[in-house]
Amino acid sequence: MPTHTNGGPGALNSIGVGLKRKVEADLAACIGCHECLQACPVAGPELRIADLNAATVGIIPPSDVIRRFVWECFQCGRCVPACPVGLERDAMVLWQKSNLYPRPKAYADQLRLMGGGGGVARRAEQSLLNLQARPRLKGLAQHVDKRTLRAADTLFFFGCNIFSETGTAAKVLALADYLGCNYEVLGGMRSCCGWPHLLSGDLARSEELMDHLFGRIQAAAPREVVTIGAECYTALKRLVAVKGEAFMPVTTASWIRRNLHRFPIKQVADPLTFHDACHISRKLDEGEEARRILRQFGYLIEMPQSGGNGVCCGYHQFEVNPAQVVHLRKKRLAMARQTGAGTMVVECVRCLEAFAPLADEAGVRVVDLVDLVHDAVKDDSRMKPQPVHFTSPITQGRKGPIPAEGA
Amino acid sequence: MRYCVVGLGAAAAQAIPAIRSRDPEGEITVFSEEPWPFYFRASLPQYVMGKLSREQLWGFPDGYLESLNVRRVTGRVVAVDKEARQVVTEDGSTVPYDRVLLGTGTSPIKLACPGADLGGVLALGRMGEADVLKGYCRAGGRAVVVGGGLPGLTLARMARAMGMACTLLVPEDRVGAPWLDARGSQVLYRRVADDGVEIRMGEGVAAIEGGQGKVAAVTTTHGKGIACSWVGVGLGGMPRTALAGVMTDDKPLKVNERMATDVAGVFAAGDVCCVWDGDAGTHRYTPGWQAASLQGRVAGANMAGGRERFRMRHSFLAATLYDLPLTFIGRADSAGDAEVCSPPQADAYRRLVFKDGRLVGAVILGDRRHANVIRRVIELGVNARGHELQLLRTDIDLNHLLRPTGEYHLY
Ligand SMILES: Cc1cc2nc3c(=O)[nH]c(=O)nc-3n(C[C@H](O)[C@H](O)[C@H](O)COP(=O)(O)OP(=O)(O)OC[C@H]3O[C@@H](n4cnc5c(N)ncnc54)[C@H](O)[C@@H]3O)c2cc1C
Ligand code: SF4
Ligand code: SF4
Numbered sequence: 001m002p003t004h005t006n007g008g009p010g011a012l013n014s015i016g017v018g019l020k021r022k023v024e025a026d027l028a029a030c031i032g033c034h035e036c037l038q039a040c041p042v043a044g045p046e047l048r049i050a051d052l053n054a055a056t057v058g059i060i061p062p063s064d065v066i067r068r069f070v071w072e073c074f075q076c077g078r079c080v081p082a083c084p085v086g087l088e089r090d091a092m093v094l095w096q097k098s099n100l101y102p103r104p105k106a107y108a109d110q111l112r113l114m115g116g117g118g119g120v121a122r123r124a125e126q127s128l129l130n131l132q133a134r135p136r137l138k139g140l141a142q143h144v145d146k147r148t149l150r151a152a153d154t155l156f157f158f159g160c161n162i163f164s165e166t167g168t169a170a171k172v173l174a175l176a177d178y179l180g181c182n183y184e185v186l187g188g189m190r191s192c193c194g195w196p197h198l199l200s201g202d203l204a205r206s207e208e209l210m211d212h213l214f215g216r217i218q219a220a221a222p223r224e225v226v227t228i229g230a231e232c233y234t235a236l237k238r239l240v241a242v243k244g245e246a247f248m249p250v251t252t253a254s255w256i257r258r259n260l261h262r263f264p265i266k267q268v269a270d271p272l273t274f275h276d277a278c279h280i281s282r283k284l285d286e287g288e289e290a291r292r293i294l295r296q297f298g299y300l301i302e303m304p305q306s307g308g309n310g311v312c313c314g315y316h317q318f319e320v321n322p323a324q325v326v327h328l329r330k331k332r333l334a335m336a337r338q339t340g341a342g343t344m345v346v347e348c349v350r351c352l353e354a355f356a357p358l359a360d361e362a363g364v365r366v367v368d369l370v371d372l373v374h375d376a377v378k379d380d381s382r383m384k385p386q387p388v389h390f391t392s393p394i395t396q397g398r399k400g401p402i403p404a405e406g407a
Numbered sequence: 408m409r410y411c412v413v414g415l416g417a418a419a420a421q422a423i424p425a426i427r428s429r430d431p432e433g434e435i436t437v438f439s440e441e442p443w444p445f446y447f448r449a450s451l452p453q454y455v456m457g458k459l460s461r462e463q464l465w466g467f468p469d470g471y472l473e474s475l476n477v478r479r480v481t482g483r484v485v486a487v488d489k490e491a492r493q494v495v496t497e498d499g500s501t502v503p504y505d506r507v508l509l510g511t512g513t514s515p516i517k518l519a520c521p522g523a524d525l526g527g528v529l530a531l532g533r534m535g536e537a538d539v540l541k542g543y544c545r546a547g548g549r550a551v552v553v554g555g556g557l558p559g560l561t562l563a564r565m566a567r568a569m570g571m572a573c574t575l576l577v578p579e580d581r582v583g584a585p586w587l588d589a590r591g592s593q594v595l596y597r598r599v600a601d602d603g604v605e606i607r608m609g610e611g612v613a614a615i616e617g618g619q620g621k622v623a624a625v626t627t628t629h630g631k632g633i634a635c636s637w638v639g640v641g642l643g644g645m646p647r648t649a650l651a652g653v654m655t656d657d658k659p660l661k662v663n664e665r666m667a668t669d670v671a672g673v674f675a676a677g678d679v680c681c682v683w684d685g686d687a688g689t690h691r692y693t694p695g696w697q698a699a700s701l702q703g704r705v706a707g708a709n710m711a712g713g714r715e716r717f718r719m720r721h722s723f724l725a726a727t728l729y730d731l732p733l734t735f736i737g738r739a740d741s742a743g744d745a746e747v748c749s750p751p752q753a754d755a756y757r758r759l760v761f762k763d764g765r766l767v768g769a770v771i772l773g774d775r776r777h778a779n780v781i782r783r784v785i786e787l788g789v790n791a792r793g794h795e796l797q798l799l800r801t802d803i804d805l806n807h808l809l810r811p812t813g814e815y816h817l818y
Binding site for chain 2: 014028
């Protein structure tokens with residue numbers, strides 16, 4: 001099996017072509033200051049830029065240290081604002097992810113069920129998953145992988161997050177019902193946005209899924225598409241930028257904020273702090289929306305590393321190095337605790353899944369923005385009861401060599 | 408085929424693998440007067456400030472040149488004998504070539520005043536100079552730095568970071584010249600002043616006094632005497648063209664788009680040369696790490712029989728000074744027929760220059776959000792008519808301007 005195959009443009013899809021051009025130009029401009037690695041949550045002091053750069057373009061085979069770093073990279077983007085000459089180390093590492101084989105088994109496992117197509121076996125497995133999830137999803141189940149969408153002003157796009165045990169999807173729909181919105185719902189593995197594939201380096205599959213999603217959304221001809229995940233939101237932003245402004249992508253934070261005057265507000269007694277989603281606050285600079293809502297609900301105290309300088313929950317890389325990821329999450333929760341806030345609020349369902357299981361131990365409550373609003377309205381007579389419970393999606397951490405695909 | 412490469416900087420570092428990948432058998436000899444492996448010259452300030460170790464500055468993986476079967480000669484080249492086709496080093500030895508690359512970079516511009524050769528009159532262009540500078544900074548006291556451009560400001564920043572008092576003499580009419588206009592310059596000026604640097608505008612060095620061969624004080628062109636322990640010369644560099652045989656004056660060496668000079672078998676790349684720009688019908692000088700690397704790559708490929716061209720019609724220079732990111736793209740000088748600016752703030756300023764409805768240049772101080780989109784808008788000649796004011800904003804997504812290309816930039 002090749003260790004490094006930076007294929008020519010013929011082998012690349014359009015994301016890959018752009019990425020290759022950018023990475024080649026950026027590498028030539030890299031002055032070796034190491035600032036990117038110093039800002040990085042996963043790079044260790046043993047990593048040297050000269051080696052990393054040489055491995056990025058395939059002129060030396062990647063060492064074990066580099067391999068591990070590439071696979072562990074969260075694609076959180078902390079390295080980008082740190083670079084004094086404006087380069088995007090995350091893109092360089094993404095390029096490596098896309099060229100480095102064999103891929104860790106954790107990558108394959110994580111992506112196996114996400115996205116449509118892929119033959120009978122995957123479809124059968126997805127159908128089984130849908131069936132098993134049915135009792136838990138209750139009313140949501142009707143939306144999973146449904147074939148036809150009716151036209152609606154607002155489309156709630158949940159993708160694979162419809163299965164999230166946080167119950168965020170159900171709560172958002174409860175809020176929409178409360179407001180009496182005209183909406184449609186798109187969810188299930190087959191409508192995955194493809195962003196997780198992109199972050200793992202599977203560029204071709206990612207683009208295929210984004211294209212597919214664009215087609216599905218057009219069927220509902222919505223004015224706005226609301227998501228509960230930061231990455232899904234970024235995928236939608238990319239779609240409208242590249243394909244045309246057929247609809248407006250909206251985070252739950254901006255959807256709530258626009259409707260805030262129609263929701264009751266229940267003040268939270270303890271101060272609140274906010275954990276930024278990397279894609280929303282750093283990559284898209286839209287972290288202010290959530291903060292505006294939080295200031296209505298209570299007293300907001302910022303953590304020292306917040307906004308564009310926030311730290312990643314490491315969601316996608318959990319399986320690659322669980323011990324490291326859990327350690328970083330605990331550090332983050334401790335940081336939240338130190339502010340004196342009783343509650344750490346997030347605005348992405350993945351951050352919630354990442355932190356909530358560790359919350360009790362850290363002595364800080366972790367909730368989604370949606371939870372705050374849902375709490376405020378749930379006793380209102382207009383609210384239909386929505387039983388939601390949380391169970392931990394996180395298994396025990398383990399540390400060891402990265403298992404290769406098929407291993 | 409026999410290849411000689413003179414200098415081991417950014418250009419040479421890219422040229423060598425480019426030669427080797429096309430010619431696995433050829434003899435490659437690289438000459439460097441510095442005893443070190445190839446290193447990241449532009450990160451020397453971080454090295455002086457103790458943020459990077461010497462090993463972290465090495466630009467190649469260990470053993471890389473050996474793995475490419477490259478012979479390395481440490482010593483200065485004094486001539487390229489184009490008749491005999493050989494490189495002559497200072498000890499008189501010669502190495503024959505079929506193709507030679509001149510990647511000699513620049514040497515710092517020197518002060519021409521009395522006392523300019525005293526110990527403690529320092530520029531920062533080499534690892535050796537960085538080591539000396541480190542020693543002087545540790546000794547404390549006051550530094551006097553001359554030059555308000557990026558090299559001078561970098562020296563001042565370094566002196567402050569090392570706990571020294573610092574006076575900055577700016578002979579030009581503004582800091583950040585020639586890149587920054589007056590408004591952008593104000594933003595930078597505030598940063599420098601807030602860092603505790605005493606800035607003296609319109610003032611240069613008239614004389615340097617010393618004792619026992621070392622700097623003791625500076626007299627400025629306004630007659631002010633300033634006691635100091637070292638003098639930083641931050642006036643930039645001059646193309647290092649003093650090589651008998653092929654280079655005579657101190658102007659950049661002219662090369663075509665294939666990085667070839669008009670002497671048979673002689674190529675040049677990096678800060679030492681200016682490249683023919685067919686569209687503009689003139690040679691253009693684009694110093695900087697990125698241009699040097701890209702030029703080196705093209706030169707190396709062509710020396711080994713390739714037919715590549717260097718085309719960088721839009722210069723790109725980015726740096727961070729006083730935690731303020733500075734980005735200069737394309738031509739923000741007199742090239743345009745319209746411009747828009749944002750009001751200068753403590754941490755941000757943007758100026759965009761348009762010609763015939765197309766963006767041709769951008770100066771971005773502070774947040775680099777969308778700098779990559781702006782860069783592509785310039786490079787691709789996208790029609791930006793009607794979007795002029797949008798381009799000044801950081802809070803809206805500008806990616807739609809690139810829609811025909813299918814590109815998407817997150818920052
Ligand atoms: C302190 C500092 C900070 C900088 N910061 C930035 C930045 O942030 N961004 C940016 O883009 N650029 C920056 N630069 C500029 C950048 O370093 C240069 O543009 C780049 O190094 C040019 O590469 P080059 O290959 O042309 O020459 P160089 O890297 O200068 O290499 C030339 C080499 O040739 C050797 N040499 C010269 N003559 C001879 C001879 N006769 N015989 C043998 N050897 C010889 C020299 O010793 C040297 O090693 C900075 C430079 C300095 C000094
Ligand atoms: S994206 Fe995040 S994890 Fe990856 S290199 Fe950059 S800072 Fe490190
Ligand atoms: S911060 Fe930028 S210039 Fe410095 S080593 Fe990283 S990519 Fe290179």
